[in-house]
Amino acid sequence: MTDESLKEEILINVTPSEVRAALLENGVLQEVYIERAARRGVISNIYKGRVTRVLPGMQAAFVEIGLQRTAFLHVSDIVRPENGEDADAELPNIREVVKEGDEVLVQVVKDPLGNKGARLTTFITLPSRNLVLLPKGNSVGISARIEDEEERERLREVVGGMLEEAGLECGAIVRTVAEGAGAEELRADLKFLVKLWNLVQERCSQSPVKSLIHEDLSLPLRVLRDLVTSDVEQILVDSPGDFEAMHEFTETFLPTITPMLELYQRRRPIFDLHGTEDDIKRALSRSIPLKSGGYLIFDQTEAMTTIDVNTGGYVGHRNLEETIYRTNLEAAVTIARQLRLRNLGGIIIIDFIDMEEPEHREKVLQLLEQSLATDHARHQISPVSPLGLVEMTRKRTRESLQHILCNDCPSCEGRGFVLSAETVCFEIFREIIRQSRQFEFSEAMVLAHQDVIELLLDEQAPSLATLEEQTGKSIRLQPEALYVQDQFDVVLM
Secondary structure (H helix, E strand, C coil): CCCCCCCEEEEEEEECCEEEEEEEECCEEEEEEEEEHHHCCCCCCEEEEEEEEEEHHHCEEEEECCCCCCEEEEHHHCCCCCCCCCCCCCCCCHHHCCCCCCEEEEEEEECCECCECCEEECCCCEECCCEEEECCCCCEEECCCCCCHHHHHHHHHHHHHHHHHCCCCCEEEECHHHCCCCHHHHHHHHHHHHHHHHHHHHHHHHCCCCEEEECCCCHHHHHHHHCCCCCEEEEEECCHHHHHHHHHHHHHHCCCCHHHEEECCCCCCHHHHHHHHHHHHHCCCCEEECCCCCEEEEEECCCEEEEEEECCCCCCCCCHHHHHHHHHHHHHHHHHHHHHHHCCCEEEEEECCCCCCHHHHHHHHHHHHHHCCCCCCCEEEEEECCCCCEEEEECCCCCCHHHHHEEECCCCCCCCEEECHHHHHHHHHHHHHHHHHHCCCCEEEEEECHHHHHHHHCCCHHHHHHHHHHHCCEEEEEECCCCCCCCEEEEEC
């Protein structure tokens, strides 16, 4: 069931080295996705790997798939208990399943994070718009967000009948967007996925070990496949080339989405719409103010993320309990949005202000759950603990916004952070594009920190050349010794 009051919009910003996608709900930024050409994520990619080490004590194996770090494969991602419903069922010893030197077809389920290698599975999944094919599965699953029981049963019968009709010994998951989809639409998706799986198998048999067998779609196309629901009214993209590619993709696979696509051609940068750029910058801040005068403190560590709620200057109009309750309600909504925007995952501890009334605690938890209803990441929220803390988990698959955009600060030995030189380069690119659309000039001089200038002259030199060609402007670079890493100026000449 979709919320009739919910109106979604997707903005896609493309620069030579970076693609960003923003999901807005009623004009408010909720999620942002960033893909950089130099370090594109590997989630959903399929590799032919070799087992290099087996660790019986951890019930896991390390697998070489061609990435910088060896990847991690747990026994539960190789075999399932005979009773798949029993999560506690005993699994075999991993040495009975794989041994060193074995070749395995694996799929990445988690990007490398920090010092950890990628997490793998042998249970391959191939998604399309409406379905996810499970080559090792044997049943039809229905998205939990499809709540109508009659519709769930219809979809299960239709897809199950198609699998049986085609003589396929595999399973499938029906995605949320398939609600109301006709049999022909579902059949076309299934036919495409079966053809893709046959191709994957063929490539695997012909490729050497440590080869990439199948790569997931680029970010703009993944957005079309995974994020577009019936609530989405408009998809704006500011790159003519990517617009054409997306248009061709929708014409072929998702014709109902084609009318939503629009090429953004205004001078104002696309991420300036609805203050999207400012929202991203604010999401890097440790402190987030609440409209009431209270504020939130986010502390992101390797082990977990903690969130502290404070009343600040909010004193209320009735009594202390009412003040605390109102602050916590506002905090619950803001926390839900920030979790999605910052892409925080793993263990999350929320320290709401202590509430005496059990009814108040329950309503705050309900509002938190309600505010996370449209979250694309799976999550679980526990009741308030005896210490007054709310413990929750959120599935972590890709790096958080802070990890993507920032480096550890060398001055404070990693206790804080500054914008990385790479991020500053991209901000410079966007600033030059912004200035070229607004003003007439023949040359731009970039003043920046030495590390930023060196990066522009080295790794980012091709992107800089592309930018000069796109804008028709000459760009000069000059290091400034007094500038810190995230400081720069663009002087028009």
